[in-house]
Amino acid sequence: MKTTILLIAAVITCLGQCLAADTPMGISLVDGSKLKGRVMSSTEVEVTLMTDFGLVRLPLDKLSSESRQAITAGSKPDSEALLRRISELEAKVSQLQQENEALRRQVVSTPAPTYRPSTGSNSLTPSSPQTSSPGASHVISSTGKRHNSGCRYFGSGRPCGPTDGIACKVCGG
Numbered sequence: 001m002k003t004t005i006l007l008i009a010a011v012i013t014c015l016g017q018c019l020a021a022d023t024p025m026g027i028s029l030v031d032g033s034k035l036k037g038r039v040m041s042s043t044e045v046e047v048t049l050m051t052d053f054g055l056v057r058l059p060l061d062k063l064s065s066e067s068r069q070a071i072t073a074g075s076k077p078d079s080e081a082l083l084r085r086i087s088e089l090e091a092k093v094s095q096l097q098q099e100n101e102a103l104r105r106q107v108v109s110t111p112a113p114t115y116r117p118s119t120g121s122n123s124l125t126p127s128s129p130q131t132s133s134p135g136a137s138h139v140i141s142s143t144g145k146r147h148n149s150g151c152r153y154f155g156s157g158r159p160c161g162p163t164d165g166i167a168c169k170v171c172g173g
Contacts, residue, residue, distance in 0.1 A: 027071075028064040042071050140165040147171055 027035045027049065035058075037051035047063070049056045060068050137149050139157035144165045147154045151171035 025070075027058075027067045029058075029062055029067075030064055031062075039071060047071050138162050138164070 024036050024038050027037070027047075029035070035049060035051060035056065037049035037056065040048040040050050040055070042048070042060075044060075046057050046059050049058065060071075063071070138146055138160050139154060140146050140160040141153060141157040145153070145168045146160060146162075146165040147157065147168045148171050151168055153168060153170065
């Protein structure tokens, strides 16, 4: 009885080490046959092995008791290690949130670049959008198109002369 328990403990230890090292291990089945492969995953009802012949899924009730114990013992997560990993990840998330907030503050405090209108009358350089002055009969948009006061696109742009820019195809400029 004691030798059987010691033998089972030795098999479990050996199989657990094989599982941890990700090396191929021998799996004994209830019918006496054996498989050799790496345990890819195990659930409450089945184990997935990568063998030389491909991926094999076996129900746990088809495994011998020693193999079943070795696989289920090796698949139990280490709660201490998981708790340490969770605390590391929480610290990393907190650090990233602080960096993100600092970057957001930096973007808000940095003034946006502005475009200054060119001194040339036929320039296509974009300028900051302005509403046209009340007495202007022509405006030039940021795309360089000239619109007259009857055009639907007349609302925004900078005042210009009747020959500046490119004439709008809708109103003729």
